[in-house]
Amino acid sequence: SQTIHQWPATLVQPVGSPLSLECTVEGTSNPNLYWYRQAAGRGLQLLFYSVGIGQISSEVPQNLSASRPQDRQFILSSKKLLLSDSGFYLCAWSFTGDTEAFFGQGTRLTVV
Amino acid sequence: GENVEQHPSTLSVQEGDSAVIKCTYSDSASNYFPWYKQELGKRPQLIIDIRSNVGEKKDQRIAVTLNKTAKHFSLHITETQPEDSAVYFCAASRTAAGNKLTFGGGTRVLVKP
Numbered sequence: 001s002q003t004i005h006q007w008p009a010t011l012v013q014p015v016g017s018p019l020s021l022e023c024t025v026e027g028t029s030n031p032n033l034y035w036y037r038q039a040a041g042r043g044l045q046l047l048f049y050s051v052g053i054g055q056i057s058s059e060v061p062q063n064l065s066a067s068r069p070q071d072r073q074f075i076l077s078s079k080k081l082l083l084s085d086s087g088f089y090l091c092a093w094s095f096t097g098d099t100e101a102f103f104g105q106g107t108r109l110t111v112v
Numbered sequence: 113g114e115n116v117e118q119h120p121s122t123l124s125v126q127e128g129d130s131a132v133i134k135c136t137y138s139d140s141a142s143n144y145f146p147w148y149k150q151e152l153g154k155r156p157q158l159i160i161d162i163r164s165n166v167g168e169k170k171d172q173r174i175a176v177t178l179n180k181t182a183k184h185f186s187l188h189i190t191e192t193q194p195e196d197s198a199v200y201f202c203a204a205s206r207t208a209a210g211n212k213l214t215f216g217g218g219t220r221v222l223v224k225p
Contacts, residue, residue: 032211043118043201043217044156059212090155094211100146101213103155 002027006091006104013111019064019078021107023091026072031093033074034101035066038088050074051096086111114139116204118216126224131189133219135202138183142204145178145185146213150199159200160187192223 006023013019025031035047046059048066056066063082067075074091091104115138125131137145143164148156162169162176162185169176173192178185189196199220203213 034212036215044213044215046212046214049212096211099144099211100158100161101211103157105155108153 004104010108013081016080021076023074025093034092035076036090081111083111114214116214116216118202122220124222125192133187135216136184137204142206144205146203147187148201194223194225197223
């Protein structure tokens with residue numbers, strides 16, 4: 001069976017510091033991978049998605065970037081965090097096609 | 113791109129009553145419509161989904177209906193229970209767009225015992 005791992009679960013970072021959140025999927029090959037952000041009490045906003053190694057599409061211009069160095073690894077990064085980057089970040093994966101997305105447990109990021 | 117609107121934003125129901133959440137979408141090419149339930153501080157989890165070739169789907173106390181012409185779909189929860197209290201999200205996607213899910217803003221459902 002497939003599993004998705006996302007870490008860390010919580011993170012407190014000062015403004016201006018870098019960020020690296022990692023997500024890995026096990027038990028499948030060539031998954032679609034996604035990064036979503038959820039602001040407090042709000043919906044899920046798609047940040048990046050990837051259909052293959054090195055293929056990244058950005059949905060919203062912002063202070064973040066994503067990379068997919070391996071088939072089942074998806075990394076969310078920032079060089080300098082802003083206060084507005086605070087939120088609940090969720091990694092997800094899906095099979096190619098119109099099937100459900102499976103979410104990781106999420107990372108609660110607080111920028112102070 | 114796709115835009116999904118969800119109503120209401122909050123819904124309070126008495127235990128045993130029904131709850132209905134409605135969503136509209138803008139992209140007529142969208143062909144997959146899942147509903148997710150998110151409990152406080154946890155990840156969203158799929159509860160039911162429907163594809164564009166089906167008008168209605170039911171799973172025990174949960175049902176979803178889809179009107180492609182009007183571009184709206186709804187979640188129906190019957191005989192609500194306190195454990196149904198959570199935030200519910202609708203979403204839409206189309207296969208040709210990398211299965212990117214566009215989510216509605218969410219509905220906070222409170223079931224009062």
